Amino acid sequence: MSSLLEVRELTKQYPAVRAVDGVSFAVEEGICFGLLGPNGAGKTTTVEMMEGLTRPSSGQVLYRGAPLGAGYKHEVGIQFQSTSLQDFLTTREVLQLFGKFYKHTLPLDEVVRMCALGEFLDQDNRKLSGGQRQRLFLALALINDPALLFLDEPTTGLDPQARQNFWKLVRQIKAQRKTIVLTTHYMEEAYALCDRIAIMDHGRILTIGSPQDLLTEHFEGVWLELPAGNLNGHRTIPGKLRERPGYVDIQTTDLDATMRALLAADISLVGLKVRQPTLEDLFLALTGHELRSGS
Amino acid sequence: MNIFLALLHARNKEFLRDRGTLAWNFAFPFMVIIGLALVFSGPERDLYKVGLLRGDGPPPTAIEAFLATDYVGFVPVTALDDALEKVRRHQLDMVLDVRGEPHFWINSSNPRGYVLERVLQGAGRSEAIHKEVLTGREIRYIDWLLPGVLAMNMMFSCLFGVGYVIVRYRKGGILRRLRVTPVRAVHFLSAQVASRLLLVLFVTTVLFVGTDLILDFYVVGSLLDLFVVFALGGVCLISLGLVIAARTASQELAGGLLNLATWPMMFLSGVWFSLEGANPWLVRAAQLLPLTHMIDAARAVMVDGATLLDVWPQLALLTGLSVVFMGLGSVLFRWE
Numbered sequence: 001m002s003s004l005l006e007v008r009e010l011t012k013q014y015p016a017v018r019a020v021d022g023v024s025f026a027v028e029e030g031i032c033f034g035l036l037g038p039n040g041a042g043k044t045t046t047v048e049m050m051e052g053l054t055r056p057s058s059g060q061v062l063y064r065g066a067p068l069g070a071g072y073k074h075e076v077g078i079q080f081q082s083t084s085l086q087d088f089l090t091t092r093e094v095l096q097l098f099g100k101f102y103k104h105t106l107p108l109d110e111v112v113r114m115c116a117l118g119e120f121l122d123q124d125n126r127k128l129s130g131g132q133r134q135r136l137f138l139a140l141a142l143i144n145d146p147a148l149l150f151l152d153e154p155t156t157g158l159d160p161q162a163r164q165n166f167w168k169l170v171r172q173i174k175a176q177r178k179t180i181v182l183t184t185h186y187m188e189e190a191y192a193l194c195d196r197i198a199i200m201d202h203g204r205i206l207t208i209g210s211p212q213d214l215l216t217e218h219f220e221g222v223w224l225e226l227p228a229g230n231l232n233g234h235r236t237i238p239g240k241l242r243e244r245p246g247y248v249d250i251q252t253t254d255l256d257a258t259m260r261a262l263l264a265a266d267i268s269l270v271g272l273k274v275r276q277p278t279l280e281d282l283f284l285a286l287t288g289h290e291l292r293s294g295s
Numbered sequence: 296m297n298i299f300l301a302l303l304h305a306r307n308k309e310f311l312r313d314r315g316t317l318a319w320n321f322a323f324p325f326m327v328i329i330g331l332a333l334v335f336s337g338p339e340r341d342l343y344k345v346g347l348l349r350g351d352g353p354p355p356t357a358i359e360a361f362l363a364t365d366y367v368g369f370v371p372v373t374a375l376d377d378a379l380e381k382v383r384r385h386q387l388d389m390v391l392d393v394r395g396e397p398h399f400w401i402n403s404s405n406p407r408g409y410v411l412e413r414v415l416q417g418a419g420r421s422e423a424i425h426k427e428v429l430t431g432r433e434i435r436y437i438d439w440l441l442p443g444v445l446a447m448n449m450m451f452s453c454l455f456g457v458g459y460v461i462v463r464y465r466k467g468g469i470l471r472r473l474r475v476t477p478v479r480a481v482h483f484l485s486a487q488v489a490s491r492l493l494l495v496l497f498v499t500t501v502l503f504v505g506t507d508l509i510l511d512f513y514v515v516g517s518l519l520d521l522f523v524v525f526a527l528g529g530v531c532l533i534s535l536g537l538v539i540a541a542r543t544a545s546q547e548l549a550g551g552l553l554n555l556a557t558w559p560m561m562f563l564s565g566v567w568f569s570l571e572g573a574n575p576w577l578v579r580a581a582q583l584l585p586l587t588h589m590i591d592a593a594r595a596v597m598v599d600g601a602t603l604l605d606v607w608p609q610l611a612l613l614t615g616l617s618v619v620f621m622g623l624g625s626v627l628f629r630w631e
Contacts, residue, residue: 085472098476100301
């Protein structure tokens with residue numbers, strides 16, 4: 001697969017802080033690439049440099065093998081986390097306005113159908129619900145039929161149903177072979193949508209790969225999650241123990257042996273959960289702090 | 296061009312649909328003009344006040360002529376001491392006692408007393424100086440005031456209308472959203488200027504026509520020339536708004552800066568009174584303000600019947616300032 005976008009040794013130095021510190025990776029055409037990290041990890045700055053909004057202190061961003069040029073804005077679509085739009089304009093008028101900015105656009109009907117905007121097409125954009133707003137912002141990012149789509153925390157603040165709906169839309173867009181760069185706080189979102197993810201912290205990439213490969217690479221077996229009180233000081237259980245507030249996680253490759261050891265030690269199994277390792281576990285293992293602790 | 300027109304159209308819609316602001320844009324200046332017209336209209340008031348002490352008999356002939364002078368109000372007084380106290384405080388310009396031998400008092404620090412003295416001494420004499428009577432329609436204070444009030448209203452609309460809107464766009468992330476599209480700063484800024492100019496000229500025209508129907512203004516020069524003066528002045532003030540809104544993302548700071556720009560103009564540019572004879576440095580300072588030149592030119596056209604050729608220095612200055620402000624505004628402009 002050829003890379004559509006490539007980032008080479010990207011660095012951004014602000015007077016007091018180095019926000020991005022020599023980051024390199026490539027985004028292959030047609031995939032959904034997730035950039036994960038807590039607030040302050042440098043992912044927003046990295047994405048802004050990829051979008052052409054912020055000039056790197058050093059390093060390069062290449063689109064189809066060449067530095068970002070004047071035509072780049074026609075090729076990309078960007079959905080910001082929180083922007084407002086011109087007051088008093090309806091959904092339809094906002095779409096028409098943004099459509100005028102580009103040489104090539106998708107037919108309005110198609111964008112409306114794709115993002116399910118029909119029911120509020122003639123409503124003032126300020127009166128839309130959170131989910132409707134995000135769908136309109138997605139439609140604006142798609143109006144020029146971009147080859148590359150940036151989605152910045154697209155479901156932050158949405159209720160679970162609106163989030164599920166939004167994921168469905170993103171999957172439909174993926175099916176059209178568009179390349180997506182997604183930043184998110186939500187591990188389940190990255191797991192559900194991304195083909196590849198990069199985890200960032202303190203301006204650097206900690207690891208990069210497909211979510212499944214990364215989990216297989218870093219974890220073996222399953223996790224047992226027990227209320228901390230149940231263990232009552234016991235620490236001689238087979239498996240790797242990890243403590244977090246209120247709970248103890250036991251990572252094991254031999255579930256039977258661990259269960260037997262727990263019963264033999266007379267440890268209560270009330271509240272026990274057996275689960276697969278998640279990206280959240282991976283993040284914790286890599287950085288030593290939880291992903292959303294900074295948000 | 297497409298992008299410019301799309302942004303212009305969007306901004307116009309935004310303004311025209313904001314009914315409250317739109318109504319206020321018409322209502323406020325309309326109320327100011329009508330209010331001032333009411334305050335300053337009515338019968339001519341006396342220009343001078345004389346306290347008069349008279350006896351039972353008719354006053355001497357020379358005094359009779361003085362008593363018949365127009366625009367001098369004669370207030371009967373009984374107690375001389377009280378009347379003199381009023382002269383000391385400039386509440387009366389003169390006290391005239393004609394009970395016996397005519398006698399008058401004036402205050403040496405009251406210029407009106409001086410004029411009254413001259414009038415009194417000259418009253419009734421008609422030496423061989425030829426008198427010619429001219430007729431002509433009076434230019435009321437409101438006729439003189441109108442160009443100033445219209446221009447001031449345009450100033451507020453241009454500066455706040457452009458300044459606040461751009462800062463709001465920046466703060467709300469609208470500029471950020473536009474920045475990632477092929478929209479360039481020149482598209483965006485020119486659409487803002489064009490939209491605001493169209494709107495202020497429309498509002499000013501409606502106001503002029505509307506208040507003219509009620510107050511019947513005295514316009515000596517050409518209305519088209521007046522329109523050109525207002526259009527050029529509008530461009531200049533909007534460009535100044537672009538400079539103020541070039542970078543700030545805080546509405547509070549923008550409000551402060553806009554007030555800093557508008558208040559001196561409101562008082563020094565000759566909206567309410569002429570600065571003729573004022574302190575020379577104040578007059579020089581006023582020359583730095585675009586509104587001064589706009590009002591000077593508008594008043595010259597309206598009141599003195601000047602043509603565009605006559606007011607070319609003001610028009611040239613407004614054009615020059617517009618170029619400077621637009622250049623500064625676009626160089627300083629930041630999307631975020």
